[in-house]
Structure formats: structure tokens, C-alpha cells
Amino acid sequence: MVPKLSSKGTREITDEVLVWFLLRIWDRFQPPRAPSWTASPAPSDNLQRTMNLIMPLRRRHVLRRGELLRDLSEATDMLTVGLNNVGTVHFARFLVVGRHLCMISVYDGELSGYIRDFIGTIGQAFEMVMKHVKDPPPRPVSEHPDEFIAWVAAHDAFQFPDERTDLYPELGRLRREALLVLRRNPHVQLGVYRCYPGYSAAQVRESLEIGW
């Protein structure tokens, strides 16, 4: 028996269908602006940047996820020493969310420099992880750094700007622009909280006197 929809439910479904059609049309004729990242003279603009790497799993069976867990556990020492040596990472963690393996991190500097540091220090750990990922980058990653950086950029979740109006500087168009971006990007970062904004990992270590 088909459950009867409330009038609110009917309205919501009607809106969703309408918006689905409208977004296809708007995306064709007025696609969303691509974000433009410009170098900034302000030090804190290059600190505590976020990376949300969303990697589709090749196979999600529990046995394969068990193998992933085993491989990451065996790589713990490699990852810890490697990230310590990089020195610019505040936090990094691996998650399995649904059909994806995610690496979420907060780092200082810019993305390509961060990835190159990664390749140099924990490239082997990434090799162990990549065999679980669908459509991985060319391997070994240490021999294909540019391709790996491009692959990471393509799998990094879209980051909405902290100021909504940075997405598009016109109030009347802001919602449409946001919906178009959400349509193009299944994975998005909606916002970030920073407990101590504007400080690098090095400054935190120095102020806590924990050495490096």
C-alpha cells in the first residue's frame, strides 16, 4: 500500500523535481564560477588549511575493509614518523564513510607543497592505501608526483568559502550559485572551526615547548 503524502511532503517533492530541472538548465547556460585561489600576503591565509580527500573504495566488502584496516595499522609507524618529519600537519585522520576512504587533515602551506612533502615522507604508506582505492593515480606515486597532485586535487572535497558572499558577490544569485556548486560536487566542506586560528604547527610546538 502506497503511503499517502502530506501536503508538505508533496510540496517538497515538487520543489525537488523543479529544482532538478532548473539546475540542469542553469548549469548549461550559466555554470558556477570556478574558485580562484590567489596567493595572499597574509600569513594566516596559508596556515591551517584543510584537505578532505574522498577516495572511492575499490571494494566495500567487510573482508576488504578489514585488509585496509590491517594495512593502515601496519603503516602507523611510517605515517607517524613521516608526518612528524613533514612538520606542517596539525591533524590528519583516516575514515571510512560509506563507500569512501577519507583522509581529513589540517596543514600549513599550499596544497601541492603539502602533497610533495607527503610523497617524500609517506609515499610508501600511500602505496599500501591506494591498492584499496578505485581508479587510483599512476603508481608508484613517488615516480608520478604531478599526476598524484592532480589526482588529490580532483578528489579533495569542494570547500565553500567562509564568507558566503565570496561564492558570488550578488545577493540575488547567491542561492543559485550554491546549488549549482552542490550539484557539481557530491562532496563538500561546508565550514571550518579553528580553535587557535593564525598559528602554524611550528608555532604551537614552540609555545608548548614540546620540541621538534
Place this chain on the structure above:
Amino acid sequence: MTEESAADLIRGICRVFPHHRPGTRPIHSYGVVARGRFQPNEVARRLTAAPLFMNHPEVDVTVRFSNGTGNAGSSHAGPSVQGMAARFHSRPRRPMPERSDARRRAGDRDGRDPGWDDVTDGCFDLVATTLPVFYVRRLATFRDFLAAAEPPDRPLRRPWWRTPLDRMNLRAPREDAHPGDEGVVAFAAKHPEACPALAAQFGAKMPESFATRSYHAAHAFRLAHAAGGHRHVRFVWEPVAGVRFTSTKAIDLRAELTERGRREDIHFVLRATVAEQGDDIADPARPWPKGRRRLVLGLLTLNGFTGDDGEDLEFNPHHLPNGIDVDQRDELFHVRNQVYATSARWRKAQRTSGGGEWSRS
């Protein structure tokens, strides 16, 4: 700015609010006063050499919370902007030994030191609102904004085609649009610098209390520190009770705060966001990136609530102590000096003699 220009600006603001009552502030006209003390911490003393913070473990503070419009209604209807004007007094308040009818007639509202509120030498008036930034940078643009925000003489009927056109354009519907909003949105299309402030205004919800909002002083203040040198910061008051909203459509925030204040002390933390290279310190309409360093400067405790509306209190952002000032290129900050002073003079004339500019405007 001349007195006449200030008068023009005040009249322009009043025209935006058709229910404005002469004798009240042209904006932030509905308010309630709270008194308490601010305790600066070591971070504040390192950040600024202002004697106000350096020389006192605690500073007496008078705060006036207010609505963000010029409609001095008895209840605060609908979600909108709120204001928080705080005076850090340059000298402590002396409690009087007894309270008498004579003192009350002399204007001593709660038995302490009449005239103390009017001592402005060395005090610091920090005027803040729930908007993170202001609408515009320039005075000329602000006049255009006021003209755009004036409600039409007759309420315009929304054309029948506007709603389906907005849906086709995927524009967000607004349930509580006010007269004048159409003009403001059209203004924002030509002045994108107004978008951050307007996005915050249009997204405002009904607060649970004056005590559960954060308040931003949009201008950048230059703080000189004892070691020489200076930094530019923007201040924000953050409620210790947290930012909270209510689904109630209209609420008497004055009564709510007075009642809340009788039950418990109300606390705010004063934070300063520090500017970095490339941040515009003269444009109150431009947000600074959220990744800027934030410092906690101290704790405000409010525990004196009488329900007084504070209409006779004369805040002025130009009341700045030694060691704190604002860049000369911040045009609107320096315009506010004359505007606030003129408005205060008109209000006083209205209160004392029932005449003055309000009766002519």
C-alpha cells in the same frame, strides 16, 4: 562633517523608519540598560597600553542593548539586527550612602553618583551590532543606501509574475520581507560590498534574548602597546550563554533581559581579531578572513538591571581612551562622531523642552 550634513543624515535615517518617535534615537531606538564590570586579562594588557585596561583590575561598564531599527515600539517584533553599546567608565562609580527622593529627582537613577554616566573623559564607548560588518564604506554610498531603504509611500503590491520568476531564478524566498527590502536588494546588485552585511541581516533569526547574541564592532581599532608599535583589531562580544534563537515570532527583549538579569548574572567574553597584511583596516564593510588570530581580552559581567531604556545615555564611538584610535581613512567612523553628537543634542532638547529639531523634521 558639518552639523547640517549630520542633520541631513539623521533625517535620512529617520525616513527609513516611518514609526520613528521624535526624541528617540533615529536607530537603535528601543533599548534597555545593564550595568556591570569588565575584567581585562593579561592578554589585554599586553595588547594595549590604554590606561583604562592597564591600571584597573576591573572597569565599571554600562551597556545599552537595543533593537536595530528606529521604531521605538514596546515590543521587539520580528527577527532583525540588535545593538550593544558598552561604555567602559574611566573612573569607578562611587556608591552613595543613601538614596533619597531628592537624588532621584536629580537624575540619580539607582542611588549612585549622579552625573557619572556623563563623564566621558578617558572612557571607551564600544558600539557594536549583531552584523559582522557594516553595509558600505563611504558616506556618499551610505546616503544612497538610506534612499534605497526608504519604504515606498504606498506599499507596493508584488507583481504576480515576481514569485514564479524568483523560483525560476532559484532565488531564496523571504518570509518576513519588510517594505524597503526591494530597494535594498536592488542597491546590493549595484554595490556588492553591501552583500555580506545584507546576507547577515536577511538571515537574522529571532533571538532568545539580548544576552544570547554576539555583537561586532565593525570598525578596526588601532591599539598601541607599551613596547611601541600597534596592532589593528576588530572587537566582538561573545555570549557565555551561547548564541540562541527562538521560534517565537515576536518577543519583548527588554522585559526578557530584565527578568533574566534578576535570575542570574550575564556574561560576555570580549575577543579581538587581529588584522594581517592585506586586510583593509579602513573599510568596515569588508570582512576579514576567518582564519585571523583571535585573542580573548576579558570577561564582562552584567548584574545591574533596572529596566531603564537608557534614552538619556549619550554613547559616541569617538569616546576613545589614550592608546586606542581608528584610522583616519575610515570615513564612516569619523562621520559618526558628529552624527551621534547631533542626535544626542536633539534628544536632549526634546526631553527638556519638547522642541528642537525633532519638532521641525
